[in-house]
Amino acid sequence: AQSVTQPDIHIxxxxxxxxxxxxxxxxxxxxxxxxxxxxxGQGLQLLLKYFSGDTLVQGIKGFEAEFKRSQxxxxxxxxxxxxxxxxxxxxxxxxxxxxxxxxxxxxxxxQLTVLP
Amino acid sequence: xxxxxQSPKYLFRKEGQNVTLSCEQNLxxxxxYWYRQDPGxxxxxxxxxxxxxxxxxxxxxxxxxxxxxxxxxxxLTVTSAQKNPTAFYLCATGxxxxxxxxxxxxxxx
Numbered sequence: 001a002q003s004v005t006q007p008d009i010h011i012x013x014x015x016x017x018x019x020x021x022x023x024x025x026x027x028x029x030x031x032x033x034x035x036x037x038x039x040x041g042q043g044l045q046l047l048l049k050y051f052s053g054d055t056l057v058q059g060i061k062g063f064e065a066e067f068k069r070s071q072x073x074x075x076x077x078x079x080x081x082x083x084x085x086x087x088x089x090x091x092x093x094x095x096x097x098x099x100x101x102x103x104x105x106x107x108x109x110x111q112l113t114v115l116p
Numbered sequence: 117x118x119x120x121x122q123s124p125k126y127l128f129r130k131e132g133q134n135v136t137l138s139c140e141q142n143l144x145x146x147x148x149y150w151y152r153q154d155p156g157x158x159x160x161x162x163x164x165x166x167x168x169x170x171x172x173x174x175x176x177x178x179x180x181x182x183x184x185x186x187x188x189x190x191x192l193t194v195t196s197a198q199k200n201p202t203a204f205y206l207c208a209t210g211x212x213x214x215x216x217x218x219x220x221x222x223x224x225x
């Protein structure tokens with residue numbers, strides 16, 4: 001069965017520091033990959049997605065993610081974190097064979113705290 | 117201004133009551149979804165609909181019901197059969213990239 005693992009439940013960084021959030025997936029083949037962000041009490045917003053092509057993907061708010069097939073990973077990065085980045089981050093995958101959100105699988109999320 | 121709207125934002129239910137959460141979209145998408153979110157867990161799919169007048173059970177459909185009479189609307193009813201309904205409920209629409217509503221928080225008193 002497909003699965004998505006976000007190993008870090010909670011991460012704390014200082015404002016201005018760099019950030020990396022980890023995501024690993026278990027699939028038979030390379031899936032479509034997504035990162036979403038959720039502010040408290042709000043819905044999820046798409047940060048970026050990987051379907052094919054360049055393995056380094058740029059997203060909104062200065063985020064990027066790198067797909068590494070050999071490691072089954074899709075880690076999210078930001079060079080310099082802002083206080084407004086404090087939120088929960090979800091990695092999600094869907095099989096290319098369907099491409100349908102019906103088979104979207106979410107990780108359990110990583111809560112990011114930003115210290116002033 | 118295209119988007120997806122959920123209401124109410126907060127809802128309280130007494131034991132034994134059914135409650136209905138509203139979800140409306142004006143993005144002209146065929147597919148709509150309902151997810152449940154609990155602390156420390158990812159999103160779990162309750163129901164989805166890929167076209168008007170058709171819907172399918174997701175992974176945790178027991179105790180919930182839906183209808184899809186219009187393309188724009190996909191209401192979710194949390195029935196008294198749902199044993200642990202206190203949660204944050206998210207509606208979404210889209211094909212493979214989802215747009216989410218702001219969510220509805222249901223609390224059982």
